[in-house]
Amino acid sequence: MLSRIEKYFEPVVIVTALSVVIVLVFADVVARFAFATSIAFAGEVARLAFVYMIYFGVAYAIRDRRHMRVTVLLDLAPPGLRRWMMLAAETVFLVYSLVVCWLGVVITQQATERGKILSATEWPTSVLYAAIIFSGALSAARLIHSIWRIAFRGETQLTPQMDV
Template sequence: MEEKKATYSSIVFRFVDTQISRLEGFMLAVSVVLMAANTIAGVISRFVFNYSFSFTDELNSIFIILVTFSGISYAARQGRHIRMSAIFDTFPDWLRKGFTIIISAITAAVMFFLCYYAVEYIQTLMQRGRIMPALGIPIWWAYVWVPVGFFVTGVQYVLTVVKNLREKDIYLSTDMLDGYGDIDADIEV
């Protein structure tokens, strides 16, 4: 019975994780495409029609925030954050695993800390009632993705800690093993 419960919770976890990953990927792709379309439309209108859209810069700033903060959680999920590993890679596996757990735990704590302060910042913006002049929407709407991105990234690093505590191998994320793979297999003679 205990195994069925663990298997069921693993299936539910994997399903939810997969759906969040798909949502992040969709948000990143759509935001980048819309940002490019908005920029191109702004350039064409300015140079061809001698008319500039007033909302282009504000809209692009919203897309940049969305891409940045959904991108950090996506990168954490894929194990793609920048790592300085020249010395780290020379350590024995048990020490690398220990450092991976410690680094992931500290990173998760920092992400949750930043999430907390991002929420406080958004509350301050809400109280001030500022709006974006061209779009006419409250400025805090643009910043909603900041704490969401920090929170989901923190969760990803917590899951990385759990994965490393449960598994024998060293994981950079829940799915990404540490290592470089078989480099010689990629080289053709």
């Protein structure tokens, strides 16, 4: 069960968020052109879904080692050094993700304390900022797993083999 959650969590969130964006934007366009009105919450909820889609996409890219990186030095390095370079890079990325997560907590707390709300849905803005926390924490978890794979399994391949 846990392996299925690990494998499908981000894709389900991303596809669901994309579906919400498509449905709401389409419905709002139809409402505007066919009925000369708009759906008040559609743009705001679509924006929220888009933000969550992007942030969870970051964690998904990390999981599959498909995030952007410059590999010219890794390509030139011998296998032993390559492993240490990858460990260093993933560790720096882990620290960055933890800082992002912490700053997300700070921003979300400040928004909650100020009582800020989104205009159309009247949801607290912390709903929007929580995406930063979720993404930072999930990215950190994915990077810890990546560091473990490099350190203890010796994996130095940048992209995983695709399941066939």
